Amino acid sequence: MSDFRQRALDYHAYPTPGKIRVELSKPADSVDDLALAYSPGVAEPVKEIAEDPEAAYRYTAKGNMVAVITNGTAILGLGNLGPLASKPVMEGKALLFKRFAGLDAIDIEVKHRTTEEFINTVANIADTFGGINLEDIKAPECFEIEQELIKRCKIPVFHDDQHGTAIVTAAGMLNALEIQGKNIQDVKIVCMGAGAAAVACMELLIKCGAQRERIYMLDRKGVIHTRREGLTEHKALFANNTDKRTLEDVMDGADIFVGVSGPDVLPPETLALMAANPIVFACSNPDPEIKPELAHAVRSDLIMATGRSDYPNQVNNVLCFPFIFRGALDVRASAINDEMKVAAVEAIRAITKEPVPEEVLKASRSKTLSFGKEYIIPKPMDPRLCSQIATAVANAAIRSGVARVESLTENYMK
Numbered sequence: 001m002s003d004f005r006q007r008a009l010d011y012h013a014y015p016t017p018g019k020i021r022v023e024l025s026k027p028a029d030s031v032d033d034l035a036l037a038y039s040p041g042v043a044e045p046v047k048e049i050a051e052d053p054e055a056a057y058r059y060t061a062k063g064n065m066v067a068v069i070t071n072g073t074a075i076l077g078l079g080n081l082g083p084l085a086s087k088p089v090m091e092g093k094a095l096l097f098k099r100f101a102g103l104d105a106i107d108i109e110v111k112h113r114t115t116e117e118f119i120n121t122v123a124n125i126a127d128t129f130g131g132i133n134l135e136d137i138k139a140p141e142c143f144e145i146e147q148e149l150i151k152r153c154k155i156p157v158f159h160d161d162q163h164g165t166a167i168v169t170a171a172g173m174l175n176a177l178e179i180q181g182k183n184i185q186d187v188k189i190v191c192m193g194a195g196a197a198a199v200a201c202m203e204l205l206i207k208c209g210a211q212r213e214r215i216y217m218l219d220r221k222g223v224i225h226t227r228r229e230g231l232t233e234h235k236a237l238f239a240n241n242t243d244k245r246t247l248e249d250v251m252d253g254a255d256i257f258v259g260v261s262g263p264d265v266l267p268p269e270t271l272a273l274m275a276a277n278p279i280v281f282a283c284s285n286p287d288p289e290i291k292p293e294l295a296h297a298v299r300s301d302l303i304m305a306t307g308r309s310d311y312p313n314q315v316n317n318v319l320c321f322p323f324i325f326r327g328a329l330d331v332r333a334s335a336i337n338d339e340m341k342v343a344a345v346e347a348i349r350a351i352t353k354e355p356v357p358e359e360v361l362k363a364s365r366s367k368t369l370s371f372g373k374e375y376i377i378p379k380p381m382d383p384r385l386c387s388q389i390a391t392a393v394a395n396a397a398i399r400s401g402v403a404r405v406e407s408l409t410e411n412y413m414k
């Protein structure tokens with residue numbers, strides 16, 4: 001067994017199995033404490049909440065708690081390994097919510113027969129939480145699940161693999177284009193993968209100025225084109241009127257490659273076909289579409305990003321989901337809308353261009369970091385992410401009318 005694999009297993013197993021636990025926020029030592037916490041005292045907030053459901057935010061942990069909910073059908077790039085196998089990833093998301101945004105998060109892995117059954121399960125427990133982060137649910141079911149839950153729930157519902165990924169990709173991409181001296185309206189984009197992350201990333205890049213007809217999306221069968229039959233609704237949105245059929249065909253002269261598919265699907269000789277000064281986001285986890293070492297060996301004019309922590313330029317939704325929920329919950333937003341997503345993109349971009357604090361250099365084991373090819377996006381451990389993204393998101397929620405409090409109270413890392 002490799003040293004890293006053993007260390008990863010030991011990290012999860014010792015000294016206590018798993019990565020999260022519940023802790024008490026009130027004293028529970030004396031008879032008096034118990035009389036307040038449980039019977040008879042607990043009856044008082046019960047009656048208040050029965051009269052006014054909003055009182056749950058005052059008397060329970062609801063307002064600072066996110067549910068991380070999955071069915072385990074698209075666990076990272078590992079595929080459909082089922083709900084229980086996804087638990088380490090979901091506990092990991094909960095760890096990141098707490099570590100980076102002070103939010104309490106609990107993982108819920110749902111076994112179900114039909115999409116409707118999954119939706120009903122989540123809708124029926126939604127009121128317990130301040131927000132719902134849907135995770136690692138495969139396309140195309142993820143689209144219907146998210147839309148239906150947004151309709152049925154009074155709290156923000158956000159499919160992280162769609163929108164968290166898209167927000168971070170858009171922020172990193174706009175910064176990378178600036179460095180490469182290219183205009184988003186002119187670039188030819190290849191997107192490997194046509195699932196949750198791919199569709200949302202491309203839709204957000206289009207909102208940022210990319211031209212739909214200059215995007216070539218591929219799934220396991222190759223290029224998605226207008227003469228292909230049996231396309232799902234979301235793939236059909238990206239059907240290109242082209243004679244190109246293979247990855248090699250579309251990579252010829254491409255400016256951008258976004259990989260949200262699976263490991264090692266981009267051969268170095270295909271990368272070599274790209275236009276001058278290309279941008280490659282190989283975001284499949286844990287193994288990217290091409291290893292950075294291989295990519296840099298064939299292109300010295302490249303900007304390269306992966307979804308991993310152990311290379312420069314980590315384009316990963318961890319830069320978004322803790323902070324967008326922090327901002328949304330701080331103003332009790334009823335939803336996470338496009339205005340809030342754009343505010344997050346802009347805040348992430350802006351932080352990258354500011355001087356990097358010493359503690360971030362230390363934590364990322366870097367001597368220097370400044371806006372450039374090896375630093376297109378902030379590091380996840382940067383404490384400015386929480387305050388700046390959450391504030392921008394909360395203010396966007398207030399401006400766009402989905403906040404349920406009138407002003408933002410500083411709530412960070414409570």
Ligand SMILES: NC(=O)C1=CN([C@@H]2O[C@H](COP(=O)(O)OP(=O)(O)OC[C@H]3O[C@@H](n4cnc5c(N)ncnc54)[C@H](OP(=O)(O)O)[C@@H]3O)[C@@H](O)[C@H]2O)C=CC1
Binds near residue numbers: 073074315318
């Ligand atoms: N860095 C980050 O922040 C994030 C990275 N990701 C990564 O993106 C990938 C996809 O996740 P997600 O969108 O949630 O999953 P989905 O299951 O929704 O979509 C997967 C897509 O990838 C395609 N695909 C898989 N393997 C290949 C292959 N060998 N060649 C071509 N296409 C392939 C599938 O094709 P088909 O439709 O034909 O089945 C499908 O369109 C994962 O690797 C995941 O780790 C996801 C979210 C965030």
Ligand SMILES: CC(=O)C(=O)O
Binds near residue numbers: 076285
């Ligand atoms: C990062 C992430 O959410 C994924 O790879 O699925």
Ligand SMILES: [Mg+2]
Binds near residue numbers: 076135136160161
């Ligand atoms: Mg995911």
